[in-house]
Amino acid sequence: MAKSIKVRASNKNGLTTVKALMSHPMKVEKIDKKTKKVKPAHFIQTVTCEHNGKAVLTAEWGAAISANPYLSFKFKGAKAGDSLKVSWVDNKGKNASVNAKIK
Amino acid sequence: MNSKRRTLLKGTLAAGAVSVAASAGLLAPRTVLAAWPKSAFAAKGVDDSLNALYGMKGAATSGSIKLKAPDIAENGAVVPVTVSSSIANAESISIFVAKNPQPLTSSYALGSGTQAYVATRIKMGKTSDVVAVIKAGGKLYSAKKEVKVTIGGCGG
Amino acid sequence: MKKLAAIVTAVVMLASPFVVNASPQKDLQDFRAYFKNKFPNTPMHDFINGVYSIHKASREQWEAFEEFPSYEIYVDKGEALFNNTKFKNGKGFKNCFPNAKRGIKGKYPYFDEKKGKVITIEATINKCITSNGSKKWGWKKGKMAHLSAYLSYKTRGQTIKIKTPKSKAAKAAYTRGKAHFYAKRGQLNMSCADCHYYYSGSKIRADILSPALGHTSHFPVYRNKWAKKGGDGMGTLHRRYGGCNKQVRARPFKAQSAEYSALEYFHSYMSNGLKWNGPGQRK
Numbered sequence: 001m002a003k004s005i006k007v008r009a010s011n012k013n014g015l016t017t018v019k020a021l022m023s024h025p026m027k028v029e030k031i032d033k034k035t036k037k038v039k040p041a042h043f044i045q046t047v048t049c050e051h052n053g054k055a056v057l058t059a060e061w062g063a064a065i066s067a068n069p070y071l072s073f074k075f076k077g078a079k080a081g082d083s084l085k086v087s088w089v090d091n092k093g094k095n096a097s098v099n100a101k102i103k
Numbered sequence: 104m105n106s107k108r109r110t111l112l113k114g115t116l117a118a119g120a121v122s123v124a125a126s127a128g129l130l131a132p133r134t135v136l137a138a139w140p141k142s143a144f145a146a147k148g149v150d151d152s153l154n155a156l157y158g159m160k161g162a163a164t165s166g167s168i169k170l171k172a173p174d175i176a177e178n179g180a181v182v183p184v185t186v187s188s189s190i191a192n193a194e195s196i197s198i199f200v201a202k203n204p205q206p207l208t209s210s211y212a213l214g215s216g217t218q219a220y221v222a223t224r225i226k227m228g229k230t231s232d233v234v235a236v237i238k239a240g241g242k243l244y245s246a247k248k249e250v251k252v253t254i255g256g257c258g259g
Numbered sequence: 260m261k262k263l264a265a266i267v268t269a270v271v272m273l274a275s276p277f278v279v280n281a282s283p284q285k286d287l288q289d290f291r292a293y294f295k296n297k298f299p300n301t302p303m304h305d306f307i308n309g310v311y312s313i314h315k316a317s318r319e320q321w322e323a324f325e326e327f328p329s330y331e332i333y334v335d336k337g338e339a340l341f342n343n344t345k346f347k348n349g350k351g352f353k354n355c356f357p358n359a360k361r362g363i364k365g366k367y368p369y370f371d372e373k374k375g376k377v378i379t380i381e382a383t384i385n386k387c388i389t390s391n392g393s394k395k396w397g398w399k400k401g402k403m404a405h406l407s408a409y410l411s412y413k414t415r416g417q418t419i420k421i422k423t424p425k426s427k428a429a430k431a432a433y434t435r436g437k438a439h440f441y442a443k444r445g446q447l448n449m450s451c452a453d454c455h456y457y458y459s460g461s462k463i464r465a466d467i468l469s470p471a472l473g474h475t476s477h478f479p480v481y482r483n484k485w486a487k488k489g490g491d492g493m494g495t496l497h498r499r500y501g502g503c504n505k506q507v508r509a510r511p512f513k514a515q516s517a518e519y520s521a522l523e524y525f526h527s528y529m530s531n532g533l534k535w536n537g538p539g540q541r542k
Contacts, residue, residue, distance in 0.1 A: 003335050008327070015218075021327045025489040028226070045139045056214035057221075062144040064200065064208040064226045066181040067490030068329045072222035075214060173320045175465070177542035178483040183323035222326075255484075255542070256463030257506065 007100035168246035179252035185222040193219035195238040202231035306473035330481035337409025347392030355387035362414035370429035377520040398514035399498035411537030436525030445509030477539030
């Protein structure tokens with residue numbers, strides 16, 4: 001699961017730009033028209049990005065976020081060499097986490 | 104435990120309370136995650152969703168929000184969207200697709216040093232307005248842009 | 260099938276605007292000149308970006324994707340496959356592709372004089388697997404596409420230099436591929452050339468037709484359209500060939516068939532001089 005979150009974080013003049021790509025199907029709930037069988041939704045619900053133990057961004061996602069989701073944001077207060085923790089939890093309770101180095 | 108739960112359920116206060124508590128170490132990230140706004144995501148209209156998220160319904164159109172999205176989406180399943188704003192003290196950004204069965208796609212709680220900027224890729228069922236709402240200083244501001252979703256010719 | 264293909268080749272060659280005896284080099288020159296003339300605002304090196312080299316609005320969306328392209332997930336998977344796969348006899352991909360990390364996709368496709376056929380990178384991957392005792396992979400998606408994406412990514416930036424067919428057999432394969440490209444087929448009676456040569460830049464419903472020049476530079480390709488189920492949009496060139504044939508309501512050939520390999524041979528040769536660019540992300 002190590003590579004399920006790819007993060008590129010770079011700091012320029014005190015502003016850190018973060019780009020993340022996550023491996024996840026992000027499936028919308030589907031109901032088979034004939035059998036009426038429900039294929040449950042499977043998607044990342046929450047993405048937490050932390051720097052020095054503080055949440056710099058918390059994303060609440062629904063199934064309308066595209067498969068293999070992308071996220072980008074910018075924040076101040078970090079410097080090159082610092083660590084950024086990005087983690088997600090999906091609606092099935094699965095989770096993943098990565099510690100990325102800010103360049 | 105109960106008092107923390109009640110705080111998390113209230114829209115406006117929750118965002119502030121949660122971020123303060125987290126930095127003070129009172130709430131482990133796991134508890135924060137318990138606050139996934141189910142009713143906001145289930146809401147069938149933008150206003151109902153806003154109400155569930157922030158306890159407010161109306162958002163004032165703002166020229167200070169830049170919503171970047173294609174005029175014609177190449178593929179409705181992956182539409183790149185960027186929201187950025189110069190509005191001061193922005194706490195939260197939410198992105199809606201007005202004509203999706205459940206309009207709310209995502210909501211972002213910004214830390215104190217985090218810019219009012221977010222980029223992601225969303226699913227659109229059909230041609231619709233994409234609406235960005237920013238919560239700042241107790242008020243809601245919005246901007247929208249129509250994105251056309253078409254039927255291509257090249258399947259395979 | 261072979262007889263039919265030969266007949267089609269003959270008919271097309273008689274009908275085509277190109278003289279049968281023109282050399283592949285002359286074909287290439289004419290091909291490049293045609294597109295340069297058709298899209299004067301596109302610098303030659305940019306044709307590897309397909310429709311995004313000829314249409315500004317599409318390009319902006321593609322650039323948004325290139326900020327962090329979806330195929331990176333599958334290049335990583337391909338790398339893991341390359342490094343970690345162990346065949347039945349204990350050997351690995353390193354034994355077949357010792358120089359993979361230096362970028363070896365540029366060798367393919369080539370005409371193998373001894374075997375008398377066009378060899379593609381996917382064919383070589385499966386040859387590696389089966390000759391070492393393991394079961395072969397599917398040709399169109401999944402592991403094959405992921406490993407091909409990794410090998411392709413390592414080759415990025417190298418110049419496309421498909422060897423000019425010299426022998427009679429090589430020229431025959433090239434001509435067969437060229438014939439497929441220009442031959443009308445299917446219920447819609449359309450050729451590859453109809454969309455990607457004569458009408459490139461025009462619209463087919465809401466899609467803009469990409470120019471054939473530069474096409475094969477960015478394969479395997481991540482198609483957003485293929486990613487609808489579960490997110491894996493990676494697919495090989497022959498997967499796309501099959502899809503295109505189906506779209507004009509023609510019966511597709513099998514992936515890695517002699518027909519598609521010949522088409523790949525001609526199609527790739529037509530991008531000589533441009534740079535390898537794979538894998539690409541497309542709608």
